[in-house]
Amino acid sequence: MEYLIDVVNLTKYYFIRKKLGKKRLKIFGKTSTEVRKIAVVDNVTFHVRKGEAAVIIGPNGAGKTTLLKILCKLSLPDEGEARICGYDVTRLKHYQIARLATYISRDALLGKLKSRYTLRKTLEHLGIHYYAPHLDLSVVRERIDALLEYFDLSDFADDWVSKLSSGMKMRAILILSLLTDSPVYLMDEPTVNIDPLASRRLWRYIRRWCKGEGKTVLVVTQRVREAELVADRVFFMNKGRLVELGDVYSLKKLADFNVIDMVLDSKLDGLLKDIGELPGVLGVEYLGFDGRRSGHRFRVKVSAKNPPVHDVIWAALSGGAKILYFSLEEPTLEDIYMKMVGVDE
Amino acid sequence: MSERCYEELVRKRIPLRNLLIITYDVTKGMFSYVIQYRTAFILDVVNVVIAVLVYIFLGKSILYQEGLSVYGDVSPLAFIISGLALDIIARQVYSISAYVKVDDFEFVLHSPMPLFHQALLNNFYKVVADLGKFSIYLAVAYVFGVRFKVNVVAALAMAVVLIMFYIGVGLVASGVNLIIKKGDPVNWFLYTITDLLSGKLFPVGILPPVFQGLSWVLPTTWFYLIWRLSTLNNMGLFDITPSGQPVWLIILCLGVFSLVLIAIGKKTLDYGIEKCLREGVLP
Numbered sequence: 001m002e003y004l005i006d007v008v009n010l011t012k013y014y015f016i017r018k019k020l021g022k023k024r025l026k027i028f029g030k031t032s033t034e035v036r037k038i039a040v041v042d043n044v045t046f047h048v049r050k051g052e053a054a055v056i057i058g059p060n061g062a063g064k065t066t067l068l069k070i071l072c073k074l075s076l077p078d079e080g081e082a083r084i085c086g087y088d089v090t091r092l093k094h095y096q097i098a099r100l101a102t103y104i105s106r107d108a109l110l111g112k113l114k115s116r117y118t119l120r121k122t123l124e125h126l127g128i129h130y131y132a133p134h135l136d137l138s139v140v141r142e143r144i145d146a147l148l149e150y151f152d153l154s155d156f157a158d159d160w161v162s163k164l165s166s167g168m169k170m171r172a173i174l175i176l177s178l179l180t181d182s183p184v185y186l187m188d189e190p191t192v193n194i195d196p197l198a199s200r201r202l203w204r205y206i207r208r209w210c211k212g213e214g215k216t217v218l219v220v221t222q223r224v225r226e227a228e229l230v231a232d233r234v235f236f237m238n239k240g241r242l243v244e245l246g247d248v249y250s251l252k253k254l255a256d257f258n259v260i261d262m263v264l265d266s267k268l269d270g271l272l273k274d275i276g277e278l279p280g281v282l283g284v285e286y287l288g289f290d291g292r293r294s295g296h297r298f299r300v301k302v303s304a305k306n307p308p309v310h311d312v313i314w315a316a317l318s319g320g321a322k323i324l325y326f327s328l329e330e331p332t333l334e335d336i337y338m339k340m341v342g343v344d345e
Numbered sequence: 346m347s348e349r350c351y352e353e354l355v356r357k358r359i360p361l362r363n364l365l366i367i368t369y370d371v372t373k374g375m376f377s378y379v380i381q382y383r384t385a386f387i388l389d390v391v392n393v394v395i396a397v398l399v400y401i402f403l404g405k406s407i408l409y410q411e412g413l414s415v416y417g418d419v420s421p422l423a424f425i426i427s428g429l430a431l432d433i434i435a436r437q438v439y440s441i442s443a444y445v446k447v448d449d450f451e452f453v454l455h456s457p458m459p460l461f462h463q464a465l466l467n468n469f470y471k472v473v474a475d476l477g478k479f480s481i482y483l484a485v486a487y488v489f490g491v492r493f494k495v496n497v498v499a500a501l502a503m504a505v506v507l508i509m510f511y512i513g514v515g516l517v518a519s520g521v522n523l524i525i526k527k528g529d530p531v532n533w534f535l536y537t538i539t540d541l542l543s544g545k546l547f548p549v550g551i552l553p554p555v556f557q558g559l560s561w562v563l564p565t566t567w568f569y570l571i572w573r574l575s576t577l578n579n580m581g582l583f584d585i586t587p588s589g590q591p592v593w594l595i596i597l598c599l600g601v602f603s604l605v606l607i608a609i610g611k612k613t614l615d616y617g618i619e620k621c622l623r624e625g626v627l628p
Contacts, residue, residue, distance in 0.1 A: 014625070074451050076622040098457040105451070129467070133458040180457070 003083075004184050004216040005048035005071065010080035012041040012066055040066045041077070042240035048233075050183075051214040053206055055227040057337055058237035064220040065105075067237070068186045071218070072103040084184055099134065101184035104177040119164065119172060120144065120157040127179045140179060147175040150205065151198060170194045174202055187219045191226060203229040224334040234333065248333060255331045255339070257282050258307050260300040263325035264316055267296040274315050275300055280308035295324040301335075302328075385528050392533075395541050402547045412550030415587045417578040423493075424573065426486040428545040430479050431572050434504065435565075437475045438511035439535070441468040443519045445614065447526050450621060499575035499582050502596050507568050509603035516610025523617030539565045564602055567595055 016036045040063040048054045056064050069075035071082050073089045082089050084101045092100075117125060123144050124137075132140050148154045151171045156164060164172070170193045177185070185206075191199035207230055209215045221227055227234055228248055236243045264271075267286070275284045275298075283301040290297040300312055309328055316323055379386050405411055407421045416424065444464035445453060456463060483493070518531035539545060542556060543565040549557055560566050571592060574580035582593040 069451075072455055074455060074622065075625070076619070093459070094454045095457050095459045098455050103451075103455050129463075130452070130456045130458070133456075133462075 002050045003047040004050050004085050005046075005054075005218055006081075006083040006086075007044055007046050007067075007071070008081045010041055010044045010067070010070060010077050010082055011039055012063075012070060012075065012077050014038050014040050039240045041070065043080070044237075044240075044242050045080075046235060046242055048216055048218055050216055051210050052232045053210045053217045053219070053230050054233045054235060055219045055221060055231035056235040056237050056242075057221060057224050057227055057333075060222075062237040063240040064237050065188055068103065068188055068218070068220055071186055072101050073097050074103065098182070099180075100182055101186055102131070102177060102180045102182045103186045103188070104173075104190055105188045117161060118158045119153065119161050120148070122161045123148075123172060123175055123179075126176055131176055131179045132181070135179075135181065143179050144175065147178055151175060151201060166193055167195055167198070171198050174198075178205070183214070183216060185215060185217045187217065187221075189221055190219065191221065191223060199223075199226060200229065206230050224337045225332065228333045236337065251333070251336055255336050256304050257301050257331060257335075257339075258304050259329050259331050259335060260298075260302055260307070260309065260312055261325070261327045261329060262298045262300065262312070262316065262323065263290050263293045263295040264298065264321040265295050265324055266321050268316075268319040268321055271298075271316065271319055271321070274319070275312055278308050278311045278315065280306060281312070290325075293324050301331075382527060388528070388530070388533055388537075392537055395537050399540050399546065402541075402551055405551050406547035412548030415548060415550060416573050419573070419577050420491065422489060423486065423491040423577055424548070425546055426482055426491060427493075427573050427576055428569060430482045431507070431569060432545055433475050433479050433482070435507065435511050435568075436536075437468075437471060438508050439515045439518070439532070440471065441465065441512075441515065443515040443522070443532070444468070445519045445523065445618070447523060447621070450523070454618070493576055494579035496575045496579050496581045499580060499592055499596075500572070502582065502593075503568065503571045503575060506596055506600045506603055507572075510564060510568070510599065510606060513603050513606030513610045516607065517613050520610065520613030520615070520617035523614070523621050526621075535565070539563060542566065544569045564599055567599060571595055571599075 016038060058064050066075055070077050071084060071089060073094055089097055124141065127140050128137060148157050153168060153171055156168060174190060191202060203226060206217050210217055231248055233247050234251055272284050272286060275281055280303045281300060282303060285299045287297040287299055302308055307328060410421060413419055413424060441464050453463060514531065514535060518529060521531050522529055542560040543563050549560045549566060552560060574586060580592060583591060585591055
């Protein structure tokens with residue numbers, strides 16, 4: 001099996017220096033410091049196959065971005081090995097890695113989109129300078145045109161780039177990132193500041209890319225719902241460790257709970273307590289007034305084995321409420337994510 | 346909330362006490378910030394002193410024409426213009442080789458184009474612009490009566506070595522900046538100290554003896570000396586300079602020094618990049 005991303009026992013430490021003693025102004029000499037060693041990436045092992053889209057989700061500070069940076073040698077590991085297309089990344093030069101794996105980070109590019117060129121000219125300029133200098137200019141231009149069309153920016157192609165909204169600039173960054181022809185793409189929160197339509201298009205594009213052209217994509221995102229749209233496999237990362245992995249379907253099967261989504265015509269006093277005390281109910285939450293269904297919305301987490309559906313309905317009806325909507329659903333990836341990072345409502 | 350309340354909210358003045366607290370906090374914060382970066386603070390103070398000294402010596406050289414005799418029959422205007430013109434080339438070469446910066450470190454590094462190519466291609470427009478600037482300096486000087494007596498071979502040889510030297514300095518500066526992550530001490534040393542000691546704007550001969558001793562240790566002093574002798578006084582490679590050495594020997598020494606500097610610069614840059622990759626780019 002061909003692994004294009006191959007990570008074995010990867011560990012990266014950061015050293016945090018904390019000043020000790022009373023804070024005072026010192027022009028000469030140094031104040032004493034305490035050094036703490038923290039594993040931001042802690043003995044991580046995983047592989048991503050050719051044509052696969054993998055997503056890493058996890059809370060802030062979990063080490064996700066550092067992991068991506070190690071994969072493209074923008075950070076060096078302290079232990080373990082990271083390979084892209086079979087090459088040990090620490091042995092390659094940066095420009096060689098950039099040809100194998102495109103690292104997409106919005107922060108780096110946003111500052112570059114300040115030129116006084118039109119959008120098309122800017123994309124052409126940055127594309128040929130930084131992303132695809134090894135490609136033919138005509139190919140780059142063709143791709144730019146196609147991507148401008150795909151991301152609904154054709155009408156703005158001849159506008160000054162400085163006049164574009166931040167969402168449009170983010171879409172422009174996506175276009176730039178997709179110009180290259182590298183086999184591996186490492187994406188760090190690619191849909192931040194992008195409207196839902198554009199982000200859905202991006203994920204669709206990535207899926208088509210992976211399945212049609214055999215591209216390998218590793219995405220870091222906090223938008224767990226979006227991960228469901230694209231991921232062949234999901235990795236959860238927390239405190240430097242990759243805690244669990246699998247495809248979305250089997251992850252959902254792994255979950256030991258289901259979710260009841262219920263809308264009632266009134267918000268009954270004591271209903272939360274009554275439902276919460278039922279056997280098989282793991283948690284209950286009032287989500288507020290649902291304007292679409294003109295009722296009060298509740299979310300009940302119930303055990304996957306013998307979910308107490310009848311008991312929950314009975315509790316609501318016996319309180320005198322009318323049920324406007326009721327559904328028993330599999331947990332979303334977000335529910336599973338919340339459980340894994342230890343947040344339980 | 347009543348209409349009157351809104352009126353009050355709109356017209357309410359910020360209390361004087363709050364204004365004073367804000368002023369105190371910001372002032373204290375700024376001073377703490379300045380003192381926290383000790384090197385930058387000390388360099389700022391030294392800069393002020395050096396700027397004053399430069400103007401004093403510049404005034405002396407123009408008013409009394411002191412120290413110019415070493416360069417032959419040269420006017421103060423010709424002396425200053427030729428120094429400034431050389432400075433343009435030096436700064437340009439420096440800025441190209443100091444291409445890698447903390448600000449867009451990751452962006453520059455993670456490109457399918459090697460760093461060396463990026464540095465050259467992205468700065469080519471500056472080279473063209475500065476060659477234009479260089480020509481304007483010379484043209485203006487010509488209009489004001491400055492006549493250059495150029496020995497083309499010596500001037501070109503010197504220019505090549507000068508470019509090598511500043512490539513080396515730029516690489517060292519890039520590496521050092523990545524290591525310390527804040528400030529640009531090499532740039533400071535190069536331009537502030539050399540403005541004072543290397544004879545860019547006034548002859549080294551008018552400096553106090555202690556400063557003169559330091560001055561002749563700096564390679565930049567020799568660059569300015571040879572540049573002026575070869576462009577203002579038609580001095581060739583085999584002529585003897587006022588300090589007693591043949592021009593070719595000085596250029597050779599500067600060339601060897603520059604090659605060593607390039608090697609050191611490459612090592613420093615590699616070390617700086619590796620340090621950033623290990624520890625991150627934040628200061």
